[in-house]
Every structure is written in structure tokens, then in C-alpha cells.
């Protein structure tokens with residue numbers, strides 16, 4: 001089964017487009033606290049999770065112990081919920097081969113985020129994995145997205161359209177790996193009409209203050225997921241993880257449209 005089908009099935013069975021972001025900030029509590037914390041988050045939010053997205057930075061910050069924790073929490077994610085490893089990797093093809101092997105064969109994650117700045121040959125080593133996906137950074141949620149990604153080229157296209165052209169090429173070559181894109185909610189309004197019908201990973205809801213109006217207007221049909229990390233893990237309220245996940249799931253459902 002291709003990645004997009006697995007994700008679509010999960011969106012349907014959970015009735016949710018929520019991607020639960022796993023970005024632990026253990027602070028003075030230390031790494032062992034982070035493990036129990038994340039296991040609880042996964043257990044409590046799984047019912048509303050279309051996908052889980054651990055971000056490597058937060059695990060690397062805990063050193064070797066963080067990598068062990070990542071492996072343990074990956075093993076606790078139910079089979080039918082895709083895991084998107086947020087690694088934002090980028091290197092020459094020869095090196096990318098090893099990242100691809102590590103993530104897809106070693107850790108067996110379903111998808112990984114990549115920075116496409118080095119071009120097609122840098123994503124190519126990820127493209128022959130049945131049932132897997134890469135999400136290419138296209139229009140990120142930070143203000144610096146204007147520096148490169150949204151610049152207009154002489155032919156009228158914007159730079160992020162060169163990124164979607166990489167995915168078009170993979171499609172033409174009938175690669176086993178699906179290619180999706182990262183589009184930050186905070187910068188989505190003017191770009192969504194130019195995004196192909198490929199899976200989008202949309203961060204920026206919750207702590208970054210993005211709203212769903214543009215996504216709702218885009219009337220997309222792809223298996224898009226919307227990520228919330230701090231809004232579930234660290235919201236300043238009395239609710240538990242499950243209730244927060246349910247809140248964001250409902251917010252997304254009323255904004256994006258029904259599943």
C-alpha cells in the first residue's frame with residue numbers, strides 16, 4: 001500500500017486530520033521524564049491522531065538518551081498511525097542514502113521531512129521505498145519563508161514551485177515513495193492554490209497562531225494533516241492531552257471540512 005493510501009485510511013478511521021507533534025522539552029526534569037511524558041501523550045492522543053510527528057531536534061537535545069527514547073516511543077505508536085519523522089535533512093545524494101536507510105529501514109518510520117535546497121539528486125535516495133513518503137519543505141511557517149521560498153522568478157513562478165516540480169518529476173518517474181509538501185499555516189493563504197493535490201503537512205496551528213481560513217477555502221482532496229505540538233503538549237490549561245487533541249481535531253474538522 002502506498003503511503004498516501006495508508007494516511008487516507010487513518011484519516012478516515014480516526015475522523016481526524018490532526019498530526020500530533022512530539023516535541024518534548026524536559027527542562028530540569030531530565031530525559032527519563034521525557035520518555036514517560038511522551039508515552040502518555042501517545043497513549044492518550046492516539047484516538048485523535050491521524051499521524052504523529054516527532055521532531056529530531058528535541059530528541060537530539062537529550063543526547064544519546066534522547067535517541068533511545070525516540071526508538072522506544074516509535075515502538076509504542078499503533079501500527080495503523082503513520083509516523084512522520086521531522087528531520088528536515090539535506091545533503092549530497094551519497095550521504096542521503098544513509099539517512100534514508102536509517103529512517104525507513106532502521107527506524108521504519110512512514111515519512112520524513114526533507115529540505116530540498118540541494119536539488120533532485122539529494123532527495124532521489126529516498127524515492128524507492130514502497131509505502132513511504134517524503135515531505136519537502138515548500139513554504140515554511142516562519143517569516144524567513146519570504147527570503148527564498150516566496151520570491152518570484154523571472155518566469156513568474158515562485159521559488160516553492162521549483163520544489164513542487166521535484167515532486168512532479170518523482171511522479172513522472174513512477175517512484176514508490178510519495179512526495180508531499182510542508183506548507184506553514186501562517187504563510188498558506190497566497191500559496192495554497194499553487195500546491196498540487198499531494199499530501200500536505202501543515203504546521204503553525206496553536207502556538208504559532210495560524211488560522212484555518214485559507215485551508216478551508218482551498219477545498220483540497222489530498223490526505224493533508226495539520227500539526228499541533230505545543231498546543232497539545234504544553235497548553236496552559238487544565239485539560240489533559242486527550243481533551244486537547246480532541247479540541248484541535250474538532251477545530252480542524254470545522255475549518256478544513258469533514259473527513
Ligand SMILES: O=C(O)c1cc(=O)[nH]c(=O)n1[C@@H]1O[C@H](COP(=O)(O)O)[C@@H](O)[C@H]1O
Pocket residue numbers: 021023055086113139140141142182183184203204205206207208227228229230231
Ligand atoms: O516541518 C515542520 O514540521 C515544520 C515546518 C514549518 O514550516 N514550521 C514548523 O513549525 N514546523 C515544525 O512543526 C512543529 C510546530 O510546533 P508548534 O508550533 O509547537 O505547534 C515544530 O516541530 C516545528 O519544527
